[in-house]
Amino acid sequence: MTTIRALIAGACAALAMAGPAHADWQKIQQSGGLKVAVYNEFAPFSDKGQGIDVDLAQALAKKLGLRLNLLPFPAGEELGDDLRNMVWKGHYLGYGPADVMLHVPVDNRLMAANPQVVIFAPYHVEGVRLVRSARTVPSFDGVDSLAGKRIGVEKVSIAAMVMLGEGNGKFTPGVKIYPSAIEALEKLKAGELDAVLATRSEIDSVLRGDRAFPVHDIAFQRLPRSGWAVGMAVRKDDTEMAKLLQQAMNEMAASGELKAIFAWHGVQVVTP
Structure with a gap:
């Protein structure tokens, strides 16, 4: 898990170095809703309005005192497309961006290739x-x-x-x-x-x-043996909301709520 810990450390450092930005968080508070992007047709995490990420989105919105506005979307050809469409710019067809996107790989190369976003709060290790x-x-x-x-x-x-x-x-x-x-x-x-x-x-x-x-657990040459961590992404300047989401995720992990959400869907959470 050493590589995963290194990726998480890099994500936390990027979040800590970002400057303060409160305007977007204030707008979200005024709207009363948190727009959360989740992948479509992605069971057991999100499919037809149900799944682990859907329940997680609901829990995060509740902790922030907001209602959930779910934005399911189809996966693009590359992760960079998804981050552009659902986090920092919006799709040319008119949907997005969301306030936060779930199930984003916490990966240094992905972060470097997409400087418009911050990827943080890893909540599960997949493999x-x-x-x-x-x-x-x-x-x-x-x-x-x-x-x-x-x-x-x-x-x-x-x-x-x-x-x-x-x-x-x-x-x-x-x-x-x-x-x-x-x-x-x-x-x-x-x-x-x-x-x-x-x-x-x-x-x-x-x-x-x-x-x-x-x-x-089989070793394949093309697969990372230790798996990969997934977290969430927001626009780079949305540091106030990122800190609140990180705090909410920490609380859910500590209280057992995160584990319970996964268990409800028959899945054992693997924390980084």
């Missing part, structure tokens, strides 16, 4: 895991145990990229592409797949610790 059917894959000794097996992945995902490229494509014939990891995991439960490569949170939310589906 990719492999889950298998104990019935059809009774023993597991690394990824080679999946040779000839049916492996589900989400389209246009890091899991799909990794699985299709592993072993110079040796697993490609067995890889099945689904619109979402959740759908792939449901197929695994139904016996239509032998394994699924997905994020830890996606696996938790669908399988909820079912011992018939063991979960494995």
